[in-house]
Amino acid sequence: xxxxxxxxxxxxxxxxxxxxxxxxxxxxxxxxxxxxxxxxxxxxxxxxxxxxxxxxxxxxxxxxxxxxxxxxxxxxxxxxxxxxxxxxxxxxxxxxxxxxxxxxxxxxxxxxxxxxxxxxxxxxxxxxxxxxxxxxxxxxxxxxxxxxxxxxxxxxxxxxxxxxxxxxxxxxxxxxxxxxxxxxxxxxxxxxxxxxxxxxxxxxxxxxxxxxxxxxxxxxxxxxxxxxxxxxxxxxxxxxxxxxxxxxxxxxxxxxxxxxxxxxxxxxxxxxxxxxxxxxxxxxxxxxxxxxxxxxxxxxxxxxxxxxxxxxxxxxxxxxxxxxxxxxxxxxxxxxxxxxxxxxxxxxxxxxxxxxxxxxxxxxxxxxxxxxxxxxxxxxxxxxxxxxxxxxxxxxxxxxxxxxxxxxxxxxxxxxxxxxxxxxxxxxxxxxxxxxxxxxxxxxxxxxxxxxxxxxxxxxx
RNA sequence: GGCGCGGUGGCGGAGUGGCUACGCAGCGGCCUGCAAAGCCGUGUACACCGGUUCAAAUCCGGUCCGCGCCUCCA
Numbered sequence: 249x250x251x252x253x254x255x256x257x258x259x260x261x262x263x264x265x266x267x268x269x270x271x272x273x274x275x276x277x278x279x280x281x282x283x284x285x286x287x288x289x290x291x292x293x294x295x296x297x298x299x300x301x302x303x304x305x306x307x308x309x310x311x312x313x314x315x316x317x318x319x320x321x322x323x324x325x326x327x328x329x330x331x332x333x334x335x336x337x338x339x340x341x342x343x344x345x346x347x348x349x350x351x352x353x354x355x356x357x358x359x360x361x362x363x364x365x366x367x368x369x370x371x372x373x374x375x376x377x378x379x380x381x382x383x384x385x386x387x388x389x390x391x392x393x394x395x396x397x398x399x400x401x402x403x404x405x406x407x408x409x410x411x412x413x414x415x416x417x418x419x420x421x422x423x424x425x426x427x428x429x430x431x432x433x434x435x436x437x438x439x440x441x442x443x444x445x446x447x448x449x450x451x452x453x454x455x456x457x458x459x460x461x462x463x464x465x466x467x468x469x470x471x472x473x474x475x476x477x478x479x480x481x482x483x484x485x486x487x488x489x490x491x492x493x494x495x496x497x498x499x500x501x502x503x504x505x506x507x508x509x510x511x512x513x514x515x516x517x518x519x520x521x522x523x524x525x526x527x528x529x530x531x532x533x534x535x536x537x538x539x540x541x542x543x544x545x546x547x548x549x550x551x552x553x554x555x556x557x558x559x560x561x562x563x564x565x566x567x568x569x570x571x572x573x574x575x576x577x578x579x580x581x582x583x584x585x586x587x588x589x590x591x592x593x594x595x596x597x598x599x600x601x602x603x604x605x606x607x608x609x610x611x612x613x614x615x616x617x618x619x620x621x622x623x624x625x626x627x628x629x630x631x632x633x634x635x636x637x638x639x640x641x642x643x644x645x646x647x648x649x650x651x652x653x654x655x656x657x658x659x660x661x662x663x664x665x666x667x668x669x670x671x672x673x674x675x676x677x678x679x680x681x682x683x684x685x686x687x688x689x690x691x692x693x694x695x696x697x698x699x700x701x702x703x704x705x706x707x708x709x
Numbered sequence: 710g711g712c713g714c715g716g717u718g719g720c721g722g723a724g725u726g727g728c729u730a731c732g733c734a735g736c737g738g739c740c741u742g743c744a745a746a747g748c749c750g751u752g753u754a755c756a757c758c759g760g761u762u763c764a765a766a767u768c769c770g771g772u773c774c775g776c777g778c779c780u781c782c783a
Binding site for chain 2: 280288323324391393396406407408422425428429430431432435454455456477478479480481482483484486487509510512515517543546547548550551552554556558559562563565566569572573576595601603604606607608610611614617618675678680683684687691696697698699700705
């Protein structure tokens with residue numbers, strides 16, 4: 249199946265041609281670990297997780313390399329440590345672990361490599377040295393700055409030219425810059441700030457250089473796909489291109505740039521003062537991670553997404569339907585085909601059209617519910633499971649999902665089973681008053697009963 | 710000011726010159742002891758104003774509204 253992506257670099261949809269189909273390489277900008285990930289941080293993680301799954305399906309599981317960095321040196325982290333008194337190491341370790349746990353709860357596979365910035369300082373110093381030697385960077389007052397004028401194609405990704413950028417600049421230009429457009433590769437640290445010895449004195453890296461160095465280490469000077477949020481197009485990705493291209497003697501850095509759209513919450517930009525700042529950590533206390541994942545994937549990745557709690561509730565209800573269909577087909581063993589249904593792969597291959605892929609999942613679900621023939625049911629069940637898998641959905645046991653694993657308080661499973669047993673006896677005796685009373689009691693506690701042929705299934709709402 | 714993105718039925722959300730998207734909710738029916746689940750049916754939507762066209766939500770021009778970025782801070 250031919251894959252097409254909207255390439256930010258070309259501002260158009262293009263056919264995807266990997267450099268090496270036996271080693272397709274993708275890099276996605278990861279978190280700065282100073283606080284819990286919010287839902288806006290989760291969108292690229294989930295979206296590019298689907299991309300990773302699609303590429304693994306298309307090119308083979310062992311033929312895709314996915315790198316996502318961990319930024320563990322940054323002024324936001326330094327500031328957070330100064331405010332809270334917690335050490336930088338404690339903050340970054342704790343936050344990184346929370347990030348991995350939260351993203352795991354959203355069904356995101358771990359990337360093949362998750363390099364940390366602080367473990368690549370020597371590589372950054374080497375690359376900065378190369379840039380200076382080649383005339384693409386210069387030292388000034390303990391800083392090393394990238395010489396933007398030395399890279400003709402600067403602005404190619406974001407579609408700006410230098411004059412516009414300078415004219416529109418809102419920020420005062422630092423005095424040590426030769427040119428207002430220049431950006432920092434290395435900056436000096438005070439004794440109380442984290443720093444590393446370098447040819448330019450004790451200091452720390454600028455924001456952009458880490459991605460250039462870590463992508464080079466794991467993926468080489470030129471690779472296939474670089475992803476991230478649209479907010480990173482400028483300056484971060486523009487600067488990565490400039491650094492990497494110039495450090496590699498002009499070799500192309502990345503062939504396909506993919507950017508996910510902005511995210512709002514409850515109709516407004518997320519902010520702590522508005523009370524709509526949703527961390528994944530908090531949302532997971534209220535909703536299953538899979539429902540959050542589906543809520544994110546119901547919108548195409550390049551569209552703006554207004555994330556709402558009612559949207560997660562909708563997604564949860566939809567997942568209930570899928571798991572009900574799977575549970576109701578529990579009498580047959582899934583006949584899992586070698587590949588997901590063509591319609592699903594076709595949708596995802598068209599610039600990751602997850603909403604369209606999900607529509608096909610609904611179609612499979614209906615066909616499964618309608619099917620009577622055991623062989624057909626088994627095949628449809630297998631197709632639905634595999635189609636869900638490429639989206640990172642429907643991987644749980646239906647009973648675990650429907651009975652609400654991890655629920656707290658209320659009736660235990662055994663309590664419910666006992667009441668359901670009593671009700672079955674009452675129904676057998678045509679004692680519908682008792683039968684209905686038990687059902688009402690359970691319903692009051694959020695337990696829904698479904699009478700089937702000779703059995704009664706239950707689920708938590 | 711510059712660059713860019715978006716406005717689709719009650720809600721979410723694809724699509725894109727003519728053919729049902731899909732889902733949730735609602736309504737009607739089938740099934741059921743009654744429900745639940747499921748199935749079937751049901752909605753003449755594409756911000757506004759012009760233009761092009763046999764035909765536009767889809768192309769062109771303009772207007773309004775919302776959002777983002779514009780360099781050491783995402």
